[in-house]
Amino acid sequence: MAGTTTHTVTNQPPPLIGYDLFTADRALAEAVERHTDPALLDEVRDELSALGRAAGSAQVQEWGAQANENPPRLRTHDRYGRRIDEVDFHPAWHRLLGKGIAAGLTTAWVRxxxxxxxxxxxxxxTQVxxxxxxxxxMTHAAVPALRTDPALAAEWEPRLTSTVYERELRPAGQKTGAIFGMGMTEKQGGSDVRANTTAARPLAEAGTYELTGHKWFCSAPMSDGFLVLAQAPDGLTCFLVPRVLPDGSRNVFLLQRLKDKLGNRSNASAEVEFAGTWARRVGEEGRGxxxxxxxxxATRIDCVLGSAGLMRQAVAQAVHHCTHREAFGGRLVDKPLMRNVLADLALESEAATALGLRLAAACDDGGERELALLRLAVPTAKYWVAKRCAPLAVEAAECLGGNGYVEESGLPRLVRESPLNSVWEGAGNVQALDVLRALRREPQALDAFLLEVARARGADHRLDGAVKDLLTELGDLESVEGRARRLVERMALVLQGSLLVRYAPPEVADTFCASRLGGDWGSAFGTLPPSLDLASVVDRARPES
Structure with missing residues (x-):
């Protein structure tokens, strides 16, 4: 019909940009407040708010999309046929990495x-x-390993904890800032690193070696240095492999191919061959x-934090969409069933954030009891939080309906990224077995874990009941391996419940305990007890100010 407008856009949410990812995340902001010295709190808040505003800006969000859409390219040779083994990244990648370094994301050990x-x-x-x-x-996590060798730490730590990003490949001694990668796994061993076949031959200069072998996964292959494992005369040993040698020549670091990955597309993961590669020993031989x-x-903690970040962004997008989208006579967020789904997702996200920040606080403390807690809490948290990320991302995408299946929404990128942290740094079974190992060999770790959980004793009967059941299960560790995943899941839920009961608003803690610990929960998101205050849970997760 003449004059009919067919392309007027209505009932679509505005883009979720131009906001502060830190202050809009109440669970994160409150966790930072409770784990930070009051004398430092204003400084820390201002710093994180500045980063949050940058992360929420249209420009930085566009850089994230560009980096994802333009994955790195391997260049093995230059135009003249010389071997160069370089990886080209989109400019947006370098901008994002530089901003992350400038924001202090590699300086934790010196602040x-x-x-x-x-x-x-x-x-x-992570949300960008x-x-x-x-x-x-990797750069952040390399510092404690290097500190086992004071001379190496003195040389490299100032570069790794710098706030300067220098992308050019040149001798590390000529750079203010440097980044690190890691190579442990090999194609025949995977998580079984003691099966590694890369050989390390001692050279005349003390502490230097020549490596021959391969690595099946080498993260960040354009880094300035790498920590790798190889078989020295006295056994599996850790080595530092610089990308460029002090005289300016390239170390032998042959990039065979880049992995074609499900997600994490902007980052390069490579297969690497060593053929007479120069390396320096880190620590003692046989103690790799x-x-x-x-x-x-440290990287396992980052798996928890990275998964928590992905969860938060997925929840923020889902709540934002449902706040602005109308259907069947009202906003989606006000529909009881959608509210139930959103509240369930928000609970999962907040519990992951609370646990991740608690691990970081234990690292800051560094006391004997806190270190013992980390021995159990890190693999427990890594197992559970990373496992929960993928189903949450998929459910959040479904909240957008068909729009959530379209690349422009950003949800498909989160869905593809969501399984990564569960397989990186040891998949689920490796984490569960690590928990069992600590339970059997380190009684002080269990003592610290139970003390942490006991701080919420008496505050919620469902939590108390779950702790009692867990203690019964922990009483039989003889034939536990086949049920290790279930045990670790219960440990994670009890730990998360303890944190939320102590620190979260009552409606959040009540809903978590009723569903995760009290048994009033189904097998999919959106099956919370409807009698609880779910509207307040959703409102707390809303990204709009």
């Missing part, structure tokens, strides 16, 4: 309240483009796993 403020920042920056968080995580385990522990 007061460094782990908590860095953890919150990492959770925020998670691929850039890999080199940030013990040396690099500190790096692994």
């Amino acid at each position: 007061p309240a460094g782990q908590v403020r860095r953890a919150a920042g990492f959770l925020i920056w 483009e998670a691929g850039t968080c890999c080199p940030l995580s 796993v013990a040396t690099i385990i500190e790096m692994v522990a």
